Structure formats: structure tokens, C-alpha cells
Amino acid sequence: MRATVLCFSGLDPSGGAGIQADIEAIGQSGAHAAIACTALTIQNSQQVFGFEATSKELLLAQANAVVADLPIRCVKSGMLGTTDNIAALAHFLHEHPDYQFVLDPVLVANSGGSLGNMATLVTAFQALIPLATIITPNTVELRALAGEQDLQLATQRLFDLGAKTILVKGGHEDTPNYILNQLYVAGELVSESRCPRLAGEYHGSGCSLASFIAGRLAQDDTLEAAVHHAETWLFQVLQNAETPVKNGQKIPKRF
């Protein structure tokens, strides 16, 4: 059986982000995706209308059901929705210290819609930061998690909170022609990647990147190789992204 990534993530009915992004990206990476659903959202490619979070008991029951059943090598989290779900995931990871863990610290949708109470999620995420093999914040999430506007200081603050490796994604920065991603290990910048900025907005790009990284880690890539493979793959699927009928955010074409 293929190495498995267990995702703690929410359902996005548009299929652009969340669970569907995870399944498609992890499948494309060569691994198998298992899902513990954290929330059902109501949204399309333009707007989030609301969500209902799974209870922590139901979330853990889903995850525990597959632990002995599938060859889980890595856990990936996306939208967690509530502080209870964040605490439940922290508990699960403490019980399984051998699993690698990719933390995509989702706070808001790319369309700007709420995926939980930002202030309480930020505080609760502090329990997950030291447990993560790699954290993949965009710069909005990084500044919010750190409570610090300066990116260097914000990155350092996450290391102070126990982070091991951070991929800082520059898509939200004011660089009209390119996007710069920076990979930090133990407080040091170890690699940078720069790709041309594609026109438009994309739904689920962060979920796709983090999941592909998780899939490659599950198959024993080094961190740097996993990140490099994921960035190369993501650029391709964003180039092929499809525009919804009402000109919402583009939906990545992941296969």
C-alpha cells in the first residue's frame, strides 16, 4: 500500500481548496490521502458563506479509525475551524510522535472569508508549532501567528515558539512580477525559490502546496526536495487553472 498522509482539513464544496485539494495533490505526489474532516464549509470560488465545524470527538474518532488500518507516514493540517479541534490534533500528534507533520496554518480563505475566530485560532496554533516538521504560512498568516509585522522578526518569533522548519510563502507580498518563497531551518535561511507571478487569484493553492509536500515527505523525500518538488508541481497546476463561470478565483487543475 502507498505511504499515507492523514489530513485534518475541511470540505470546500467548490473543490478548489480543502479536502479535495488535499486528495488531489497527495494523489499526484504518489501517496495515498486519508481524511479526518474538521468542518463543512459553505462557499464557492468567490466567497465563504459560513461553516459548521466537526466536534473534537468526531474528529478524533475519524483519525483513530484509520491509524491501525493504513500506513500513515505524515499528518497534514489545513482548516481546523475551532480551538477544540486544534487541541484535539495536538493530542493526536502527542500520541503519534513518529508521524511527520505538515502544518498549514489556515486562518482565512484566500477570498477573505472567515474560517474560524482568528484571534483564538492564533493562540491555539501555538500548541501545534513545536510539533510540526514544517510550517507553511503565507505572509499574512505568518504576521498574524507572530503578532509581528516585520517578516524577519515574525519568522524568528515562530522559531522562538518552537518551530523547526518554516516555508514562508510570498504570494501576498507586493512583488508584481514574481513570488519569492523562503525556506528556513532552525532559524537559518537555507533556500529561496522565485517563480513568475501568474495573473489572477487562485483558490486552494496553499492547501495544494502543503499537501504535495506532505505526500513527498511520506515517501521519504528530504524536506528541501519535498518543497522543491511541490513548488515545481504547483506552478504547473496553477498555469493550467480553470476560471469559474462568474470569474471567481481560479481553480487549480491538479490532474
Ligand code: PLP
Ligand atoms: N481549507 C478550506 C476548507 C478552505 O475552504 C480554504 C479556503 O477557502 C482553505 C483551506 C485555504 O485555502 P488556500 O489554499 O487558498 O489558502
